[in-house]
Amino acid sequence: MAKKLLSDFTVGESGKIVGVTGEGRIRRRLFDMGVTPGAELIMRKKAPLGDPIEITIRGYELTLRKVEAACVEVETK
Amino acid sequence: MKNFALAGNPNCGKTTLFNALTGSTAHVGNWPGVTVDKREGVYKGGAEHASIVDLPGIYSLSPYTPEEVISRNYILDEKPAGIINIVDATNLERNLYLTTQLLEMDVPVIIALNMMDAVEKAGDKIDAKKLEKALGVPVVEISALRGTGIKQLMDRAIAMPAERKGTTVLQEALGDKIAVARAFYEADGQPSPLFHAIKLLESDELELQKKGAKEALARAAGGEDMEALIADERYKYISAKLAGAKVKSSEGQLTKSDKIDKVLTHRVWAIPIFLVVLFAIFHLTFSEDLFFIGAISEAAGHPLPALDELGLSEGGAMALGLIYDGAVFSPGVILTNLLGLLTDNITLGFSMLIEVCGGAAWVDSLVCDAVLGGIFAVLGFLPQILCLFLFFSILEDTGYMARIAFVLDRIFRRFGLSGRAFMPMIMGFGCSLPATINTRTLADDKERTATIRVIPFFSCGAKLPILTSMAGGLLAIFGVGNVDAITFAMYLSGVCIAILSVLLMRNTTQRGETPPFIMELPAYHLPGFKNLMLHLWDKTKHFVKKAFTIIFASTVIIWILQSFSWNWEFLLQDAQELYAADPVKWASLEAIEGLVNVRANESILGGIGMLIQPLFTPLGFGSQLTAFGWVFAAAALTGLVAKENVIATFGALAAIVAGQYIDWEAEEGAVEAAAAMIGGTGISIPGVIAFIIFNMTTIPCFAACATARAELPKGKFKWTLLFWICTSYIVSCAYYTIGSWWWTCFIWLALAAAVTALIVLRNLGKFDITKIFRRKKKE
Numbered sequence: 001m002a003k004k005l006l007s008d009f010t011v012g013e014s015g016k017i018v019g020v021t022g023e024g025r026i027r028r029r030l031f032d033m034g035v036t037p038g039a040e041l042i043m044r045k046k047a048p049l050g051d052p053i054e055i056t057i058r059g060y061e062l063t064l065r066k067v068e069a070a071c072v073e074v075e076t077k
Numbered sequence: 078m079k080n081f082a083l084a085g086n087p088n089c090g091k092t093t094l095f096n097a098l099t100g101s102t103a104h105v106g107n108w109p110g111v112t113v114d115k116r117e118g119v120y121k122g123g124a125e126h127a128s129i130v131d132l133p134g135i136y137s138l139s140p141y142t143p144e145e146v147i148s149r150n151y152i153l154d155e156k157p158a159g160i161i162n163i164v165d166a167t168n169l170e171r172n173l174y175l176t177t178q179l180l181e182m183d184v185p186v187i188i189a190l191n192m193m194d195a196v197e198k199a200g201d202k203i204d205a206k207k208l209e210k211a212l213g214v215p216v217v218e219i220s221a222l223r224g225t226g227i228k229q230l231m232d233r234a235i236a237m238p239a240e241r242k243g244t245t246v247l248q249e250a251l252g253d254k255i256a257v258a259r260a261f262y263e264a265d266g267q268p269s270p271l272f273h274a275i276k277l278l279e280s281d282e283l284e285l286q287k288k289g290a291k292e293a294l295a296r297a298a299g300g301e302d303m304e305a306l307i308a309d310e311r312y313k314y315i316s317a318k319l320a321g322a323k324v325k326s327s328e329g330q331l332t333k334s335d336k337i338d339k340v341l342t343h344r345v346w347a348i349p350i351f352l353v354v355l356f357a358i359f360h361l362t363f364s365e366d367l368f369f370i371g372a373i374s375e376a377a378g379h380p381l382p383a384l385d386e387l388g389l390s391e392g393g394a395m396a397l398g399l400i401y402d403g404a405v406f407s408p409g410v411i412l413t414n415l416l417g418l419l420t421d422n423i424t425l426g427f428s429m430l431i432e433v434c435g436g437a438a439w440v441d442s443l444v445c446d447a448v449l450g451g452i453f454a455v456l457g458f459l460p461q462i463l464c465l466f467l468f469f470s471i472l473e474d475t476g477y478m479a480r481i482a483f484v485l486d487r488i489f490r491r492f493g494l495s496g497r498a499f500m501p502m503i504m505g506f507g508c509s510l511p512a513t514i515n516t517r518t519l520a521d522d523k524e525r526t527a528t529i530r531v532i533p534f535f536s537c538g539a540k541l542p543i544l545t546s547m548a549g550g551l552l553a554i555f556g557v558g559n560v561d562a563i564t565f566a567m568y569l570s571g572v573c574i575a576i577l578s579v580l581l582m583r584n585t586t587q588r589g590e591t592p593p594f595i596m597e598l599p600a601y602h603l604p605g606f607k608n609l610m611l612h613l614w615d616k617t618k619h620f621v622k623k624a625f626t627i628i629f630a631s632t633v634i635i636w637i638l639q640s641f642s643w644n645w646e647f648l649l650q651d652a653q654e655l656y657a658a659d660p661v662k663w664a665s666l667e668a669i670e671g672l673v674n675v676r677a678n679e680s681i682l683g684g685i686g687m688l689i690q691p692l693f694t695p696l697g698f699g700s701q702l703t704a705f706g707w708v709f710a711a712a713a714l715t716g717l718v719a720k721e722n723v724i725a726t727f728g729a730l731a732a733i734v735a736g737q738y739i740d741w742e743a744e745e746g747a748v749e750a751a752a753a754m755i756g757g758t759g760i761s762i763p764g765v766i767a768f769i770i771f772n773m774t775t776i777p778c779f780a781a782c783a784t785a786r787a788e789l790p791k792g793k794f795k796w797t798l799l800f801w802i803c804t805s806y807i808v809s810c811a812y813y814t815i816g817s818w819w820w821t822c823f824i825w826l827a828l829a830a831a832v833t834a835l836i837v838l839r840n841l842g843k844f845d846i847t848k849i850f851r852r853k854k855k856e
Contacts, residue, residue: 020305025141029595031308032137034171038309048347049487052594058170058312061598063483065490068595 006043006055006072014042015074022071034058035072078119079235080128082152084179085163086172087134088476088599090191094163094221095131096611098122098231105615113144113517123231130157136171138178138276140283142520152182153269159185159237161230163221166196166203167600173315177246180214181272185237188216189230194223199332211318213244222605243271246314247307254278254297261293278303334476334600341477347484354472355503362409362464362507363538371404412460420453442649442672443636451632452625454721455780458508459620461538465507466616467609469500469515474604478518479596486594492576493583495519495594498528502575505535509781510620513788521592522790527582529785530797531575533777536568539720540773542747544568546724547769550751555762563766571773574808578800584836586796631718631779638682639674639715639729648676677730678705686711696771696806697764697813705734705758709768719778727754734758763816767809775805 003018017039020030034057035041041057052065083098085091096103099118106115116131132151133144140146152160162179164172179186188208196203209216215233219226247255258274267273277284277294280303284290341350366372374381384394384402399414400406406414424445431441472478478500486496497518504512512532519525536544541564548563583589640649649672656666666673677683686707693699698709708730715722727750734757755765776782776798786794814821 026593026595028137028139028141028304029593031305032139032174033595033597034174034312036309036312037305039312045342046344047342047484047487048344049484051487052483054342054483054598058168060168060171061600062595063479063598064595065486065593068593 002076003073004076005070006041006053006074007066007069009043009053009069009074011043011045013076014040015076016040017072018075019073020071021073022068026068026071030064030068030071033062034060035062041074078126078128079158080130081120081159081161081234082130082132082148082155082157083161083163084132084148084152084175085134086136086165086168086175086597088597089134089163089165089168089172090221091131091134091163093605093608094161094189094191094219094227095129096608097221097224097227098129103611113147120231122228123235125235127158127231127235129161135175137175140281146283152179152184153272157184158239159187159234161187161189161234163189163191166190166192166218167199169203169319170312170315173319174311176212177311177315178272180212181243181245181269181275183241183243183269183271185239185241186214187230187234187237188212188214189221189226190216190218191221193218194220208319214241243269245271245275246318247275247310250310250313251278251303251307254303257297258293261289261297275307279307280304332600334602337601338480338598342480342484347480351481351484354477358465358468359507361407361468362461364407365402365410366404367407368405409461409464412464413457416460417457420449420456424449424453438651438672439640439647439649442640443633446672447632447636448629451636451719452629454719456621458539459617462508462511462620463613463617465504466511467613469504469511470609470612471604474602474608476599476601479598482594482596483598490591490594492579493589493591494524494528494579495521495592498524501528501532502535505532505537508537508539509533509777510784511616513781513784514616516788519592521589523583523587523589524592526789526793526797527579527587529789530582530800531578532785533781533801534571534575534578534774536571536773537720537777539778543716543720543723543772544769546727546747546751547755547765549748550753550755551762551765553748553752554755557762567769567773570770574774574804578804581836584840588840627779627783635682635715635718635722638685639677639680639726641681642676642679643681643684646679648680649674650676674729678707682711682715683707685714689714693771695813696809697767697817698760698771702764703759705730705754706760708734708754708758709760713768713772713775716772717776717779719780720772723772724750727751730754761817763813766816767813770812771805771809773805774801774808776801 004015009015017035017037019037020027020035022030030036039057041055044054044056044061046053047063052063053069054061054063056062083091083095095116095118098120100121102121103116103118106117113133114131118129118131120127120129130151132148135142135145135148138145138149140149151157160179160182162176164176176186176188190203190205190208193203205216205218215237217226217230217233219230221227245255255271255274255278258277259270261277262270262273273284274297277290278298280294285294341347343350360367371381381403384398387394387397389397395418399418400411427449428441428445431444469478472481481499482496484496485499489496489498498516500518501512501515504515509532512535513529516525516528516532519528544564544567545560548558548560548567551558551563552560640647642648652663652666652671652673655663655673655675660667663675674680687710690702690707690710691700693710693713694701698706700706702709708727711730712723712726715726724747728746731750731753734753754760760768777785782798785797789797811825815825
């Protein structure tokens with residue numbers, strides 16, 4: 001069990017969200033897309049140029065940039 | 078007639094359901110004040126008709142995106158008889174998140190559980206009855222794609238009671254806080270108090286505008302950050318109570334969608350595959366050598382015979398000419414040829430009709446050349462525009478477009494744009510119209526403005542003849558250059574100018590944070606044929622309407638300006654009469670029928686051309702030219718209506734410059750006309766290049782301007798026009814001066830460096846431009 005930012009994840013890593021920070025608009029958008037504390041996620045892949053990333057959360061695929069992923073704090077398994 | 082609002086997430090089959098419900102009664106408009114589609118239609122399948130409004134696809138009812146604000150205000154202000162909330166059964170959790178918010182409003186809600194077939198196919202089960210009990214509103218299983226369950230859905234929707242009090246899933250966790258906030262709204266009789274109360278707890282910007290709201294929030298929340306808590310509680314409730322209705326059979330299996338995705342977003346192959354797809358789209362739309370057999374046979378040393386070498390009968394040549402001329406055409410070109418055949422015959426019919434009725438020659442010229450010619454010239458683009466639309470709609474509907482944005486976002490972020498901006502830009506190479514409309518996929522207003530402004534710099538199909546004929550003319554007169562190389566260099570210049578402009582705008586007038594890129598990647602699926610066709614039909618209607626209004630008016634005006642002198646003398650003359658009067662001078666008119674304009678320099682257009690000619694002196698095609706220098710100014714002017722006019726004007730004016738009539742529509746005619754202009758006016762090589770660049774980057778055609786005006790945020794259009802004029806003027810001036818006197822490049826570099834430094838300093842906050850002006854005023 002270790003805490004780490006989603007932006008530092010490697011492909012295939014999974015974990016449970018413990019916190020979401022960031023400016024109002026981005027934070028709200030993350031919440032609305034289901035990125036809330038307690039949700040489980042798996043890092044699926046990186047785009048060919050390394051950024052953005054793709055995760056599976058709540059049964060669907062979500063893409064976000066590393067800057068935005070840095071707002072998400074995750075407890076890895 | 079009861080009216081229902083259709084609400085749901087993007088990609089949940091909402092458009093398909095809307096089309097299935099309303100069929101041909103649907104019509105598309107815009108929501109007031111924003112460029113978001115507003116679609117309305119009538120459901121006629123039941124005993125009672127019902128009107129349906131399609132709300133934009135949304136994930137939530139936050140105050141941050143125009144789509145969400147529209148949906149929220151529509152339900153609260155227009156008070157529909159009910160909301161049909163379409164829920165994607167394959168993605169229940171996230172879809173129900175919106176449902177929990179809709180339920181908080183005082184409005185009847187019915188859930189349409191879509192894509193149940195896909196759930197069952199995957200071996201999962203959803204208990205609709207259980208869901209209905211948990212949510213307290215009707216739940217109906219449907220398949221929008223197959224059209225099943227739609228009648229039951231509408232029957233139950235129409236039978237819903239007129240009133241419903243809002244309920245919330247947050248009652249257990251946050252009941253007392255909500256009650257405090259609710260009391261604040263109930264005090265002055267606000268409808269849907271529960272919804273407003275919860276939004277207030279979320280510190281919603283729109284709610285906080287209300288008088289006394291801030292104090293009420295402080296009372297209810299006690300300074301706690303409720304936003305995260307509320308979102309969290311919603312999802313918790315959904316996974317605990319509602320997801321229980323879903324039984325999953327298997328997990329961890331790779332679906333078909335995953336397998337496709339593995340290839341299409343592959344670390345190495347993603348970009349090459351994307352380039353091939355893009356090439357295929359343009360090839361299928363514009364190529365005159367579909368299977369490369371023309372090129373291959375030529376390379377092999379045995380070129381296929383051209384159409385006129387086959388010795389076919391006239392009818393046979395006409396029929397075969399639609400699909401073949403030394404190589405097989407692409408579908409886009411074949412459709413264009415078909416339409417061309419039709420419009421040519423309509424023009425011919427009108428011409429004969431006028432002759433039979435004894436109409437004057439000028440009537441024929443006005444009706445056939447100006448009115449029909451103008452409209453058909455624009456309509457002529459329709460097949461290829463529709464082809465582009467079709468292919469890009471397929472990309473969008475299959476889910477590949479979202480992956481393209483995912484793959485390319487990294488590159489575009491450098492210029493302050495998101496990966497989504499790529500599509501409209503690349504479509505610009507085909508035609509600016511569909512490209513401009515496509516910017517609707519961009520969420521951010523500033524990003525959209527910047528993108529719309531640079532779309533014309535991606536040289537469209539109609540500008541290509543300017544490039545090739547001017548380059549051909551250069552080669553013919555000065556013997557320099559290579560047509561392909563010049564054309565390619567010009568295209569590349571356009572792209573560079575676009576990149577620089579975006580960088581400049583995103584750092585000055587369109588400054589703003591790079592819009593966030595938090596986006597769903599929908600599962601891949603086959604696009605629905607009916608949806609695609611309805612989509613294309615919408616675009617066709619839009620385009621035809623435009624062709625018959627704006628274009629119609631502007632072509633008539635241009636015709637008048639070209640055909641009359643300042644004292645309203647009619648200048649067009651009968652070609653055969655001219656030839657009969659002086660067969661030596663007008664030898665080139667021998668085979669021409671109808672009216673020609675060999676006195677265009679006396680026309681009003683010529684006068685205006687001469688008047689504005691000095692303005693173009695710094696660009697190399699102004700006062701420094703010898704005789705007839707104004708033709709370049711006049712051609713650029715007519716190009717504002719449609720870019721084909723630039724070369725058409727050259728064709729018309731070649732008669733006076735070169736002393737002979739050139740049929741510019743004939744093969745090589747355009748190059749001859751351009752060569753005549755270059756040779757006859759004494760323009761220099763840098764001047765010609767500057768002229769090409771000017772036409773490429775200046776105000777686009779009327780149709781594109783009208784579209785840009787409709788799509789840009791309010792009040793931005795006049796600045797956009799100014800931006801186009803300034804950009805084309807400055808860039809052409811740079812090309813001309815550097816091309817004529819190489820050392821001027823140092824002046825331009827110094828200027829560019831100074832401007833960059835100024836912007837950087839300003840953006841760092843170290844320098845305030847407005848300060849200088851203020852100080853000056855004081856003195």
